[in-house]
Amino acid sequence: MTRRRPRGRPVDGVLLLDKPQGISSNHALQQVKRIYNAAKAGHTGALDPLATGMLPICLGEATKFSQFLLDADKRYTVVAKLGVRTTTSDADGEVVSERPVNVTLDQLNSALEGFRGETMQVPSMYSALKYQGQPLYKYAREGIEVPREARPITVYELVLNRFEGDEVELDVHCSKGTYIRTIVDDLGEVLGCGAHVSFLRRTQVAGYPYARMVTLEQIQNLLDQANDQDRKPKELLDPLLLPMDTAVATLPEVNMNELVASYLLQGQPVQIPGAPSEGSVRLTVGEQRAFIGLGTINEDGLVAPKRLINVHQG
Secondary structure, three states: OOOOOOOOEOOOEEEEEEEOOOOOHHHHHHHHHHHHOEOOEEEOOOOOOOOEEEEEEEEHHHHHHHHHHHOOOEEEEEEEEEOEEEOOOEOOOOEEEEOOOOOOHHHHHHHHHOOOEEEEEOOOOOOOOEEOOEEHHHHHHOOOOOOOOOEEEEEEEEEEEEEEOOEEEEEEEEOOOOOHHHHHHHHHHHHOOOEEEEEEEEEEEOOOOHHHOEOHHHHHHHHHHHHHOOOOHHHHHHHHOEOHHHHHOOOOEEEEOHHHHHHHHOOOOEOOOOOOOOOEEEEEEOOOOEEEEEEEEOOOOOEEEEEEOOOOOO
């Protein structure tokens, strides 16, 4: 039996996409995959179609480390529209109720205080969380309400940027699994007037720089430029990629020589002086600190391979 060759080229790295409004994260991912002609790609935590902003796209071997970005802290700018509650808690939903807005700045500041720090949040019925194998939003579209367990979240920072009339603009720095739509919906109920998200932009994932984001238009233009100039598209596109180990940059590094690495790459745990006593580690080789994957400290205090990359030839 012959193995099917993957369609596309082997390209590894992380693209910080500035997702446009009005398309799903998966649609954006597929466009990036097509433009890069990548054999493998995955995103790291979906943004709603209404939302814009930072969507790290992992290409090739970088997909092995996307979970670390799913688990990373996020930062958002959100505008809440007071007085109107919707089915989806954002502007794409149907209006559930309309109530007058009689909210003072003191009342708003007092309400916001209840959302800071560690809290329990009940996910929206329009989230992608699964219940009995199906995403919650599928049940919601059929008018079916299913039980959801409250989950612990942490809001590290919640800053009021603007309060004008029936609009509240917030800057939110939060833990993984936090639904901004749910915060806004809950805030509206605390204020007694209802609220929904009218604008949402993700400005940060982990420590990735805002300035490195690129749009679909920008990378499409580079592809067109390469084709017009009869150049290889990767010459213009690949410099935009961040190294794949940026996804695990917060893990402690364990550096080794090539001989030790050769044992590790064969699946054997190795002893490395100065390695941490527990947890996951980022594995690098030689003075060039070439990234080869993730390791974990086993019960014997040895560095064992956990998730290694395949090095492409040529």
